[in-house]
Amino acid sequence: MGVLLEVNDLVTQFRVDKRVMINAANHVSFTLDEGETLAIVGESGSGKSVTALSVMGLVPNPPGHIEQGEIFFRGVNLLKLGSRKMREIRGNSIGMIFQEPMTSLNPVFTVGAQITEAIRVHNKVSKSEARDRAIELLKQVEIPDPQRRMKTYPHQMSGGMRQRVMICMALASNPNLLIADEPTTALDVTIQAQILELIRGIARDRDTAVLFITHDLGVVADIAQRAIVMYAGSVVEMGHVRDLFSDPLHPYTRGLLQAIPKLATPRGKPLYTIPGIVPDLSRLPEGCAFVTRCPMRQPRCRKERPKLRTMPGGRQTRCFLAEGGAV
């Protein structure tokens, strides 16, 4: 299978103050194959959403802008496209769903109007054809009684239902790539499982590639083949999900895995946490960004920034420990 999306050395900056610029995405590179599901994992502020928005060309400007890099989608550099061409790709060959289903739908239009709009923006079809297709899509995302649902407003639906509508709109033009930015974070656990199953089904049945952004490693194991771990704007580790879980290379990944609560954890025992907090992006340490929280730091880590290094088997990690093999 060919490469669908290739991000090279992407730097997306945000202005936080008159004189202060931060690199919200800091030299991010990765590829995504056709039909593959790739997860980006990280804490809030790690740059995962910014990376996704950069691909969509939706970085809010001001305060943000893409400083450098290339984003190839089916061989075309999206960053070189004019706004018109980019608009033809958005919602057409790349669909996106967001974290907040409660606020992501326009409150003053019916669900039907919003779905048919997504269809008609990219396809020359009549209103009634668009309507039929919208009903068909609602069926595919397993919304009961789709005819009636077309006429309802977002506020009349539950969070899970709204997220299904969002997915339905993202699928309106049969995209090759679906970007899901924490689509289950705002939902309760049972609904979360249903939405995950739905996205997995879409990836499988339509052969749609999915870029799945989450802070939940448990979800990653469920849905993705490969995963990227991001920290403070940079990729710190990338690899197959099984390798990542069984043999994490970066101390940060290891910390994240340890922080997942397990059923076997005895009652009353405090859950594991990574000490410290995410560094302020405007005052990153000189060396490794993780140095202040790393349990395995060495003197070298304070002075020198480790490079992202490709290991045998195609895994990548940004840690000096991986070089010496002294993990």
Next chain:
Amino acid sequence: MLKYIGKRVLMAIPVIWGIVTIVFILMRVFSHNPAFLLLGQHATADKVAELTKYLGLDQPIWKQYLIYLGQLLRGDLGTSLFTKQPVLREIMERMPATIELAVFSVIMSSIVGVILGIVCAVKQNSALDRLMQVTGLTGISLPRFWLGLILIIWLAVRAKLLPVSGRFDFMNQPKNITGFMLIDSALTGNWKAFGSTMRYMFLPALTIAVASIGSFMRYTRSTMLEVIRQDYIRTARAKGVPEPRVVSRHALKNALIPVVTIIGMELGGLFSGSVLTETIFAWPGVGQYIVNGINNSDYAVVQSGCMLVAVISVFMNLAVDVLYGYLDPRIRY
């Protein structure tokens, strides 16, 4: 919906009753016996007593109040002490002039104000935006009586582009059907009168609009800026909706909800007569009528005028709320 409107109309009754009562009390507390005023300083005590009795002002205050309420319930707003005409009829005769001016200036200012507001929001913090903000604020701050006079001097007296004052030209007067001159002249196909009426209306309407444009523009701008940051706007962009459509459809319909309130309130205020503007331009409307009533201590006119202002405010509020329900589906009554 109908039930909601019905309920609101019923709720308006105690409000109006309260206002009627307050106005009644204030009139009794703060004004002299109008019989003196009517008869002049040389009137004899006998004459004054006679007129006082005729007007019912010798009755105890509670009795006057009950008589007043009884008359109101029968739709009798009293008789003007000066013209000896029923006040209701006089107000009704003047209402079209006021409504026509109000609607014309609000249409003018809401179209211009909302469009400028959108432009400012889209070009936020640009030189154009800043210039518009300052201009708008200046417009809001200019006193209307002053602006009206300046416009008369510049556009009517010096440039002779428009008539100085009044509502129509005797040579070009449409046949009276509805009392609304623009409608009447259009109905009768008298386009000359239509044009003439527009010319007469333009200066007073502009005087009112300058301030309204400023406030509608600033309000639209700030609500647009708030709406444009919402998640659903990002969704619309993610769908590939063209930017002009994102602004004019997805953002504007949400942003207009609060703007409609401001426009409705403005219209309500103008319906009860823009007192200063009507006085300056000798516009034969309700505002001018109320001012004359105050100058003449014309009980019935002032009482009815205040009541009119209150009733119109109550019903404009209701109209705005009903419109809300139409614009915002989350509000259903």
